[in-house]
Amino acid sequence: MNFRLNPGPPLDWGAVLSARLLTKRYGSLTAVEDLDLEVSAGELFGFLGPNGAGKTTTIKMLVGLLRPTSGSARVAGIDITAEPERAKAKIGYVPDAATLYDKLSAREFLEFSGDLYHVEPRLRNRRIDALLKLFDLSERSNDFLSGYSRGMRQKVSLAAALLHDPQVLFLDEPTVGLDPQSARQMKDILQDFCKEGKTVFFSTHILEIAERMCTRLAIINRGRLVAMGSLQELRHMVGQDGQSLEQIFLELTGSREEDVSAVLRGLES
Amino acid sequence: MQGLEVGLLLWRAQLQMFLNQTIRSGKPGRIAGTIIAAAVIVLAWAWEAFVTWLAIQAAHRVPVLFDDLHLLSLAFLAYTAVLVFSSLVFSFNALLLNPDLDLLLAAPRPVESILAGRMVVQVLRLFLLSLLFTAPALIVLAVANHNALIPFGFAALYLLYPVYVVVIISLLSLLLVRFIPVGRGREVLTLFGVVLALGINLLNFLLNPALRDSGFTRRSQAPSLPDIPVASAPWLPSGWAGRSADAILSGNWLSAIGWILPLLAASAAIFVVGTIISGRLYLAGWIQAVPPRRRQTGSARGRRLKGALPLIHPVLAAIVVKDWRMRTRDLAQLVRFAMPVAFLFIIFGLRFPRLLGSIRSLGEGPAAAMLGLIPAWVLLFSLSISLGLTAVSLEGPAIWVFAASPNTTLRLLQGKCWSTALPTTTVVALLAVIAEIFIRPGWLWAATAVLLAIAQAATLTILMVGIGAVFARFDWTDARRMLHPAAAFIGMASFGIVTGASALVLGISLALASATGFPEFTTWLAAVTVSIGGAIAVAALGVLVGNERLRGLELG
Numbered sequence: 123m124n125f126r127l128n129p130g131p132p133l134d135w136g137a138v139l140s141a142r143l144l145t146k147r148y149g150s151l152t153a154v155e156d157l158d159l160e161v162s163a164g165e166l167f168g169f170l171g172p173n174g175a176g177k178t179t180t181i182k183m184l185v186g187l188l189r190p191t192s193g194s195a196r197v198a199g200i201d202i203t204a205e206p207e208r209a210k211a212k213i214g215y216v217p218d219a220a221t222l223y224d225k226l227s228a229r230e231f232l233e234f235s236g237d238l239y240h241v242e243p244r245l246r247n248r249r250i251d252a253l254l255k256l257f258d259l260s261e262r263s264n265d266f267l268s269g270y271s272r273g274m275r276q277k278v279s280l281a282a283a284l285l286h287d288p289q290v291l292f293l294d295e296p297t298v299g300l301d302p303q304s305a306r307q308m309k310d311i312l313q314d315f316c317k318e319g320k321t322v323f324f325s326t327h328i329l330e331i332a333e334r335m336c337t338r339l340a341i342i343n344r345g346r347l348v349a350m351g352s353l354q355e356l357r358h359m360v361g362q363d364g365q366s367l368e369q370i371f372l373e374l375t376g377s378r379e380e381d382v383s384a385v386l387r388g389l390e391s
Numbered sequence: 392m393q394g395l396e397v398g399l400l401l402w403r404a405q406l407q408m409f410l411n412q413t414i415r416s417g418k419p420g421r422i423a424g425t426i427i428a429a430a431v432i433v434l435a436w437a438w439e440a441f442v443t444w445l446a447i448q449a450a451h452r453v454p455v456l457f458d459d460l461h462l463l464s465l466a467f468l469a470y471t472a473v474l475v476f477s478s479l480v481f482s483f484n485a486l487l488l489n490p491d492l493d494l495l496l497a498a499p500r501p502v503e504s505i506l507a508g509r510m511v512v513q514v515l516r517l518f519l520l521s522l523l524f525t526a527p528a529l530i531v532l533a534v535a536n537h538n539a540l541i542p543f544g545f546a547a548l549y550l551l552y553p554v555y556v557v558v559i560i561s562l563l564s565l566l567l568v569r570f571i572p573v574g575r576g577r578e579v580l581t582l583f584g585v586v587l588a589l590g591i592n593l594l595n596f597l598l599n600p601a602l603r604d605s606g607f608t609r610r611s612q613a614p615s616l617p618d619i620p621v622a623s624a625p626w627l628p629s630g631w632a633g634r635s636a637d638a639i640l641s642g643n644w645l646s647a648i649g650w651i652l653p654l655l656a657a658s659a660a661i662f663v664v665g666t667i668i669s670g671r672l673y674l675a676g677w678i679q680a681v682p683p684r685r686r687q688t689g690s691a692r693g694r695r696l697k698g699a700l701p702l703i704h705p706v707l708a709a710i711v712v713k714d715w716r717m718r719t720r721d722l723a724q725l726v727r728f729a730m731p732v733a734f735l736f737i738i739f740g741l742r743f744p745r746l747l748g749s750i751r752s753l754g755e756g757p758a759a760a761m762l763g764l765i766p767a768w769v770l771l772f773s774l775s776i777s778l779g780l781t782a783v784s785l786e787g788p789a790i791w792v793f794a795a796s797p798n799t800t801l802r803l804l805q806g807k808c809w810s811t812a813l814p815t816t817t818v819v820a821l822l823a824v825i826a827e828i829f830i831r832p833g834w835l836w837a838a839t840a841v842l843l844a845i846a847q848a849a850t851l852t853i854l855m856v857g858i859g860a861v862f863a864r865f866d867w868t869d870a871r872r873m874l875h876p877a878a879a880f881i882g883m884a885s886f887g888i889v890t891g892a893s894a895l896v897l898g899i900s901l902a903l904a905s906a907t908g909f910p911e912f913t914t915w916l917a918a919v920t921v922s923i924g925g926a927i928a929v930a931a932l933g934v935l936v937g938n939e940r941l942r943g944l945e946l947g
Contacts, residue, residue, distance in 0.1 A: 182946065185795055186794075186795070187791060187794050187795060187945070187946040188945050188946065189945060206797075207797040207798060207799060208797065209797075210795060210796060210797040211797035213795070215791075215795045217791055220791070221787070221788035221789045221791070222789055222792070223713065223717060223789050223792075224721075225716060225717050225720040225721050226713065226716055226717070230713075230716065233709070234709050234712075234713045234792075235792065235796075237705050237706055237708070237709030238706055238709060238792070238793065238796040238797075238798060239796055239797060240705070240706070240797070243705075266720075282792075
C-alpha cells in the first residue's frame with residue numbers, strides 16, 4: 123500500500139528532531155529528566171518505557187503541549203518553545219485515547235482540522251476523501267464521532283494528523299484499540315510515510331511491533347533515558363546478542379518476574 | 392439486606408470521593424471553597440432558624456387560620472414532585488452515564504442487590520438533603536413546643552417517604568431506558584431538566600397569586616393555600632405523611648406511629664417487589680439501549696454558514712462553524728440558546744399587552760427607548776453568561792486538537808469571540824429592533840438604543856469569553872461542569888458593572904441636558920459613544936487577560 127499525500131523530491135535527510143537536556147518537573151515530581159534525543163529524517167523511531175516512565179510527557183513536550191522545565195527541543199530545526207506555531211505546522215500528533223468532538227462527523231472533524239492547519243480547501247477535501255478511503259471510513263464519514271469505536275477514533279485521529287502532510291508524526295500508543303487488520307494497515311502507512319523521508323516518533327507497549335518496525339529505539343525508565351539505538355546496538359549494550367527486545371527491555375527497566383511470583387504465591391496461601 | 396449493604400458501600404465510596412475532592416485534595420482553592428460552602432450553609436441555617444422563630448412568635452400574636460394537616464400534606468405532595476424529578480435524573484445517570492454499573496454488576500452479588508443498592512443510595516441522599524434544608528426549622532419547633540422528639544419524628548418520615556417514589560421511578564427508568572439511543576442519555580436528562588424548569592415557572596406564573604397582577608399594582612387578594620384536597624387523602628402517601636407530621640408536631644405519638652406504619656409497610660413492600668422486578672428486567676436484557684440512527688448526509692447548513700463568513704480568517708470561520716455544530720447538535724448545549732428565550736416568553740411575553748401599554752404611556756423619548764431594551768438586556772445577560780463564559784471550556788478534553796495546531800491562543804480566543812458574539816448580537820439586535828418597533832419612541836432614539844444594544848451585546852459577550860478563558864475547564868465530561876463558579880460570579884458582577892455604568896452615563900447625559908439647556912439628543916449621543924467606548928475597552932482587556940491564561944496552559 124502506497125501512501126503519498128505530496129509526492130515530490132525527498133526532504134533533507136538530516137536530524138529532524140532533537141532534544142537537549144529536556145526536563146519536566148511537577149513540583150517535587152520529576153517526570154522527565156535531562157533527556158537527550160536525536161532522530162533523523164526518514165526514521166521510524168520507537169519510544170519505549172514502562173507505565174509512568176515519562177513517555178507521554180516527553181511526547182507532549184516535543185509537540186508543544188507542555189513546556190519543558192528546562193532544556194530544549196527542535197522539530198525540523200525549529201525550537202518548539204520559541205516558535206511553537208511554526209514548529210507545530212511541521213508536526214502531526216495522535217494522542218493516546220484521543221478525545222474528539224463527539225457531535226461532529228468524521229468528515230467535519232477532518233475539515234476543521236484541515237482549516238486549523240491552513241490547508242487550502244480544495245486540497246483539503248481531496249486529501250480527506252483519500253484518507254477516509256485509506257482508513258475504510260468513507261461509508262461512515264457522515265456519522266457523528268460519538269458513535270465511533272475506539273479503533274475508529276484512532277483512525278480519524280491519524281487521518282487528521284496526516285492531513286496537512288507533516289514532516290514529523292508523533293503517535294502515543296497508536297495501536298491501542300485497533301483490530302489486527304487496522305494495526306497492520308497502520309504499520310504499512312507509517313512505513314510508507316517514512317519512505318518519503320518523513321519521520322515517525324511513536325511510543326508503544328507492544329514490543330513486538332517496535333521490534334519489527336522501528337529503525338531505532340529509545341527506552342525511558344523513571345523519566346531517564348536508559349538506552350537508545352538500533353536493536354542490534356541495544357543488544358550490544360546489554361552484552362547478549364540474539365536477545366529479543368522484550369528481554370532487553372526487561373533487563374534495562376528492571377525485571378520483576380521474581381517479585382510477581384512471590385506475590386502470586388502469597389495470594390494462593 | 393444485601394441491597395442495603397451494597398447501598399452503604401456505595402455511599403461510603405461517594406463520601407470518600409467527596410472528601411478526596413474537597414478537604415483531602417490538598418488544593419487550597421478547593422479547601423477554601425469547601426470552607427466557604429460550609430460557612431454559607433451555617434449562615435443559611437441560622438437565617439432559617441431565625442425566620443422560623445419569628446414565624447412562631449407571629450403565630451402566637453396573630454392567629455393563622457391554616458389547616459395544619461392540609462398544609463403538611465401539600466408540602467409532602469410538592470416534595471413528591473421533587474422526588475420524581477431527582478429520582479429520574481439519578482436513575483438515568485446511574486443507568487446511562489455512570490461508568491461504574493458494569494464494574495458493580497461484575498461483582499459476585501445478585502443483580503437485584505446492586506440495583507437495590509442504587510436505590511438505597513438515592514434514598515439516603517434525599518434523606519440527608521431533606522434534613523439539610525429543614526433541620527434548623529425542626530430544632531426551633533422542638534424548642535418552641537418543648538418536644539425534643541420532633542426532629543427525630545420528621546427524620547423517620549424523610550427516610551421512609553422517598554422509598555416508594557425512588558423505587559417506582561427506578562423501575563420506570565429501567566423500562567424507558569430501552570428507548571433512549573446510545574449516547575443520548577445526557578440529552579434526555581437535559582430535556583427533563585428543561586421541561587421541569589419551564590413547567591415550574593409556567594405554573595408559578597399561572598397559579599401564584601402574587602404574580603397574577605401585572606407587577607405594577609399591589610396584590611388585592613390575601614394569600615391562600617392551593618385547593619388540592621387529594622393531597623391529604625387518607626389513601627395517599629402524602630396524606631399518611633401529612634397526618635403523621637401533624638401528629639408529631641402536636642405531640643400525639645400514638646397517632647404519629649399509626650400513620651407512619653402504612654408508609655413503612657407500603658415502602659417495604661414496594662422496595663422488595665421493585666427490586667425483584669428490576670433484577671428480572673435487567674437479566675432479560677431489557678435495558679439494552681437502541682443504537683443511534685445513522686446520518687445520511689453531511690451538514691449543508693454548516694457549509695452555508697461557512698460560506699456566509701468569507702470575510703474572516705479561515706481558522707476563525709472553522710471555529711465558528713464547529714462551535715455552531717457542537718452547540719446546535721447537543722441538546723445540553725442547545726438549551727443554552729433556547730432556555731433564555733423560553734423564560735423571556737414567560738416573563739415578558741405573557742404580560743406583553745400590559746407592559747407595552749405602560750411603556751408607551753411614557754411617550755416618545757429616551758426613557759421609552761431604553762425601557763424597550765429590557766427584554767434584550769435580559770436575553771443578553773443570559774446568553775453572554777451561558778455562551779460566552781463557556782465558549783473556551785466548550786473544547787473540553789478535545790482542546791489538544793487546537794493546542795497541537797499551528798495557531799496562537801489569541802486566534803482561538805478570536806474564534807470563540809466570533810462564535811459567541813455573532814449569534815448573541817444577532818438575537819439581541821433582533822429583539823431590540825422588534826421592541827422598538829412596537830414601542831415607537833421616535834426613530835432617532837430607537838436607532839441609538841438599538842445601536843447601544845448591539846454594541847453591548849458584542850462587547851459584553853467578548854468580555855465573558857475572556858473571563859471564561861481565565862477560568863476555563865477542560866476536564867469536564869458533564870456539560871454542567873463547564874462553567875466555573877468563580878467565572879459565573881465574576882461574569883455576572885462584570886455584566887452588572889458595565890451595564891450599570893452605561894445606565895449611569897446615559898442618566899447623567901439627560902440630567903446634564905436639562906440642567907444646561909444643551910440639546911438632549913447631543914448629550915445622549917455623546918453618552919452612547921462613551922458607553923460603547925468603555926465597553927470596548929473592558930472587552931479588550933478581558934480578552935487580553937484570558938489570552939494570558941491560555942498562553943500559560945499546559946495539557947499534561
